[in-house]
Amino acid sequence: xxxxxxxxxxxxxxxxxxxxxxxxxxxxxxxxxxxxxxxxxxxxxxxxxxxxxxxxxxxxxxxxxxxxxxxxxxxxxxxxxxxxxxxxxxxxxxxxxxxxxxxxxxxxxxxxxxxxxxxxxxxxxxxxxxxxxxxxxxxxxxxxxxxxxxxxxxxxxxxxxxxxxxxxxxxxxxxxxxxxxxxxxxxxxxxxxxxxxxxxxxxxxxxxxxxxxxxxxxxxxxxxxxxxxxxxxxxxxxxxxxxxxxxxxxxxxxxxxxxxxxxxxxxxxxxxxxxxxxxxxxxxxxxxxxxxxxxxxxxxxxxxxxxxxxxxxxxxxxxxxxxxxxxxxxxxxxxxxxxxxxxxx
Amino acid sequence: xxxxxxxxxxxxxxxxxxxxxxxxxxxxxxxxxxxxxxxxxxxxxxxxxxxxxxxxxxxxxxxxxxxxxxxxxxxxxxxxxxxxxxxxxxxxxxxxxxxxxxxxxxxxxxxxxxxxxxxxxxxxxxxxxxxxxxxxxxxxxxxxxxxxxxxxxxxxxxxxxxxxxxxxxxxxxxxxxxxxxxxxxxxxxxxxxxxxxxxxxxxxxxxxxxxxxxxxxxxxxxxxxxxxxxxxxxxxxxxxxxxxxxxxxxxxxxxxxxxxxxxxxxxxxxxxxxxxxxxxxxxxxxxxxxxxxxxxxxxxxxxxxxxxxxxxxxxxxxxxxxxxxxxxxxxxxxxxxxxxxxxxx
Numbered sequence: 300x301x302x303x304x305x306x307x308x309x310x311x312x313x314x315x316x317x318x319x320x321x322x323x324x325x326x327x328x329x330x331x332x333x334x335x336x337x338x339x340x341x342x343x344x345x346x347x348x349x350x351x352x353x354x355x356x357x358x359x360x361x362x363x364x365x366x367x368x369x370x371x372x373x374x375x376x377x378x379x380x381x382x383x384x385x386x387x388x389x390x391x392x393x394x395x396x397x398x399x400x401x402x403x404x405x406x407x408x409x410x411x412x413x414x415x416x417x418x419x420x421x422x423x424x425x426x427x428x429x430x431x432x433x434x435x436x437x438x439x440x441x442x443x444x445x446x447x448x449x450x451x452x453x454x455x456x457x458x459x460x461x462x463x464x465x466x467x468x469x470x471x472x473x474x475x476x477x478x479x480x481x482x483x484x485x486x487x488x489x490x491x492x493x494x495x496x497x498x499x500x501x502x503x504x505x506x507x508x509x510x511x512x513x514x515x516x517x518x519x520x521x522x523x524x525x526x527x528x529x530x531x532x533x534x535x536x537x538x539x540x541x542x543x544x545x546x547x548x549x550x551x552x553x554x555x556x557x558x559x560x561x562x563x564x565x566x567x568x569x570x571x572x573x574x575x576x577x578x579x580x581x582x583x584x585x586x587x588x589x590x591x592x593x594x595x596x597x598x599x600x601x602x603x604x605x606x607x608x609x610x611x612x613x614x615x616x617x618x619x620x621x622x623x624x625x626x627x628x629x630x631x632x633x634x635x636x637x638x639x640x641x642x643x644x
Numbered sequence: 645x646x647x648x649x650x651x652x653x654x655x656x657x658x659x660x661x662x663x664x665x666x667x668x669x670x671x672x673x674x675x676x677x678x679x680x681x682x683x684x685x686x687x688x689x690x691x692x693x694x695x696x697x698x699x700x701x702x703x704x705x706x707x708x709x710x711x712x713x714x715x716x717x718x719x720x721x722x723x724x725x726x727x728x729x730x731x732x733x734x735x736x737x738x739x740x741x742x743x744x745x746x747x748x749x750x751x752x753x754x755x756x757x758x759x760x761x762x763x764x765x766x767x768x769x770x771x772x773x774x775x776x777x778x779x780x781x782x783x784x785x786x787x788x789x790x791x792x793x794x795x796x797x798x799x800x801x802x803x804x805x806x807x808x809x810x811x812x813x814x815x816x817x818x819x820x821x822x823x824x825x826x827x828x829x830x831x832x833x834x835x836x837x838x839x840x841x842x843x844x845x846x847x848x849x850x851x852x853x854x855x856x857x858x859x860x861x862x863x864x865x866x867x868x869x870x871x872x873x874x875x876x877x878x879x880x881x882x883x884x885x886x887x888x889x890x891x892x893x894x895x896x897x898x899x900x901x902x903x904x905x906x907x908x909x910x911x912x913x914x915x916x917x918x919x920x921x922x923x924x925x926x927x928x929x930x931x932x933x934x935x936x937x938x939x940x941x942x943x944x945x946x947x948x949x950x951x952x953x954x955x956x957x958x959x960x961x962x963x964x965x966x967x968x969x970x971x972x973x974x975x976x977x978x979x980x981x982x983x984x985x986x987x988x989x
Binding site for chain 2: 309310311313314315317318339340341342353356357368369370371396397400401402403404405406408409410411419420422423424427429430432433434436437449496497573626627628629630632633634635636
């Protein structure tokens with residue numbers, strides 16, 4: 300089965316996307332894989348599988364690879380005489396900007412290239428943490444209280460310490476701080492505003508239980524991963540998360556009663572239905588006094604959360620066999636005809 | 645000043661986009677205009693200005709025009725020897741699908757082509773009427789109560805008659821019905837589900853006052869159009885709306901007290917700020933018992949709502965002079981270097 304892995308991108312998580320793609324090379328070796336690298340300027344390169352290692356990118360050697368352009372239905376590689384069109388579904392593993400903000404979704408939708416990954420609406424609701432709150436609240440999924448600060452606005456936070464300060468639109472803990480007192484606030488905000496115009500502030504709950512659940516829908520059936528209780532210090536900082544992206548060994552299942560697992564799955568399904576079709580996502584939840592709260596939605600989790608699935612190859616195969624189709628609206632120019640006739644021209 | 649008008653698209657409103665573009669040819673004759681037609685299969689054509697008339701499209705003659713492809717920063721026209729790159733900002737007037745759903749936004753963002761039009765987030769929140777409700781509710785802007793029905797789900801509506809049934813994701817009144825009794829409900833739902841998987845149901849308020857306000861932000865200042873009270877029968881059906889898209893004469897201002905105008909503008913700004921930068925949008929409001937309610941957001945109004953602006957050319961000029969820039973994130977491969985070093989490869 301053919302599959303192109305699209306990675307890189309104009310994103311603060313460009314490098315962890317390379318790590319994800321390299322990890323998936325091994326996990327998905329059952330597929331006939333093609334590697335397409337999007338550099339930070341949006342040039343697309345066809346990377347030979349033997350070159351799928353860190354050095355190819357850190358050395359700049361990727362720039363010697365063949366360039367790909369896009370046309371309806373596929374990628375085009377120019378050859379000395381003529382050109383070759385690569386047609387296969389794409390697995391979008393561009394984390395953060397581009398891949399998760401709807402840019403790649405819009406691009407692939409325009410060129411009608413089928414893909415595993417969040418669609419435009421799904422991207423918008425998961426990429427910006429404010430919009431994730433809007434979505435969850437509208438669907439009746441609990442979230443922590445929050446306040447929004449703007450770069451040019453007031454820096455006053457009304458909730459009590461300690462709290463977490465996060466850029467609205469970044470993943471992988473970039474720019475995130477736990478703020479324990481007023482002295483630390485300004486610096487934490489300076490850091491967060493380096494990365495985004497708006498910042499979200501949430502209560503920091505010492506020792507809160509966090510649970511990650513991944514899943515996807517195919518042919519009308521939801522498929523869930525095991526539930527993981529991630530290892531934590533205060534929270535995962537970028538370096539730790541970075542290593543996290545190269546994980547490939549299956550993790551141990553969290554020690555949770557059946558009622559809690561059912562509640563996590565119920566919340567996952569509520570968020571997923573009608574919005575995330577075609578994507579394998581990971582939802583990170585808290586359980587506080589027996590109640591499930593959504594922390595965030597990862598629409599392209601690190602290395603596709605392969606380590607949470609007992610049979611990751613089957614998961615990707617099931618997704619590929621039921622990707623959303625492209626609606627074709629037939630335009631018949633009926634109204635234009637009417638107008639032309641009425642105007643006599 | 646150079647400006648490309650992008651129109652057509654894979655959309656139920658393909659034809660009204662052609663009407664908008666033709667109308668704008670006259671309204672924006674002060675600009676050096678280029679016309680780019682996106683056909684229903686996403687092939688882009690460079691249309692000669694003299695061919696900007698209904699017949700070019702209804703006859704299929706557009707297909708004889710030069711084809712354009714995309715590259716970073718512009719559109720490419722192949723010539724017998726070599727090629728020509730067209731670089732200019734784009735005015736996106738693809739109504740409905742493609743133009744308003746984030747596809748065109750993602751495409752132009754990827755190729756770093758500056759444009760007037762809704763960005764990806766703005767598209768998602770205005771294209772789907774459910775998500776407009778989420779946004780308004782989160783921002784404290786009042787909306788009418790609503791219920792959502794799904795194509796495969798129950799057809800039970802709990803609110804009392806009469807109510808309006810609308811496909812979640814279409815504009816221009818396509819598939820919309822006023823339902824006055826139980827007998828009419830099934831047919832109205834059949835019609836609406838022809839166009840979308842989900843349908844929104846809202847109370848129909850006889851004789852409700854509707855007010856349209858357009859505007860945009862440039863260099864930190866909001867600019868508002870006059871307020872119009874649109875002519876109404878029960879509601880504008882597609883044929884009436886269609887003619888509406890070719891309007892070019894400035895309309896009469898609604899007879900409203902200053903307090904109401906201020907309230908409309910306040911709600912407009914609340915919705916626009918931080919989300920719609922780069923776009924000229926029209927918000928359609930109700931005023932009920934002195935309170936403002938959002939009906940819907942048109943992120944690419946028919947013929948750009950030129951008829952609501954006293955100086956439409958200045959409006960477009962101001963927008964062009966302050967389009968959102970493309971952030972460039974510099975990737976330095978620091979983490980990849982660290983990992984390569986640690987692994988000794």
